[in-house]
Amino acid sequence: MDNVIADVETHFVDWYERDYGIRVEREQMLGKPESEALPDKEAVWKFVFTPGFFRTVPVIPGAVEGVKELMKYYRVYIVSAAMEFPQSLFEKYEWLKEHFPFIKWNHIVFCGDKSIINTDYLVDDHIKNLDNCSGKALLYTASHNIDIKHHERLNDWKEVVAWFRREQQEQ
């Protein structure tokens, strides 16, 4: 969910500018863990525990159309490691209902450790999730993962849709 369909990175930058008056450039965030990418290292933690943060995250460009496209050929599940921020659970559900109303409740999973999720594919921005997944792992590009080399990388939703279209045709 975060950094694949929900643009948490942009939301961090926007909230940081709002609260600290400094616009952080993407170039400064490259290769740094999310929690260390903003000048004040406390900011990310403060934001993710602020009510409303997850409810107001912008959608990643192309994600709505992309997920709709994938749903023509695949059973798509939204799996979010939301349990780390329990106050976000209902916000994330409401966010999905607003932006992805075509995803039914029974295709939403909020978990902690994604290793028990059994899907054929996993598109994720975190190697901690991809390294332990049972299906084919696909790394969705975010500033924090830019130096990761050991997973196939998809840079945007255009690439996601193209990858799964090829995969579908090869089957």
Place this chain on the structure above:
Amino acid sequence: MDNVIADVETHFVDWYERDYGIRVEREQMLGKPESEALPDKEAVWKFVFTPGFFRTVPVIPGAVEGVKELMKYYRVYIVSAAMEFPQSLFEKYEWLKEHFPFIKWNHIVFCGDKSIINTDYLVDDHIKNLDNCSGKALLYTASHNIDIKHHERLNDWKEVVAWFRREQQEQ
């Protein structure tokens, strides 16, 4: 979670008595779907959507000690089809924190359809979950499932612990 560690059945009966003045006996509920087990068929739906319902469910007798015992030998995950009642998400999380504080957030999963959960075992009261699970299915007895014959049945937490102890010794 529900009817395995959280005694939803008892909670239905208690709330029904509180609101309707009638104590429904277990014998009357046997073999009936949960939503049809109380005289007023609307009651169950009303209860599950009432704020506080899931937060105040009693614990199934022996569940706390049983889960602790299993955790000596197994990685135990709490998997709840909570997404059907999204307002329950935070309540269920808070309930777990109160009664099962020894279960870490990363071992909690709130989902809809449990078929994408990849565990070696699943203890559940619903055949809709057990029939599609990838691991060994174990039916935890509830009034509504009393007539089900096609899964191994565990009647209480004493039987759960004994079953897994045997399983552990055979491996």
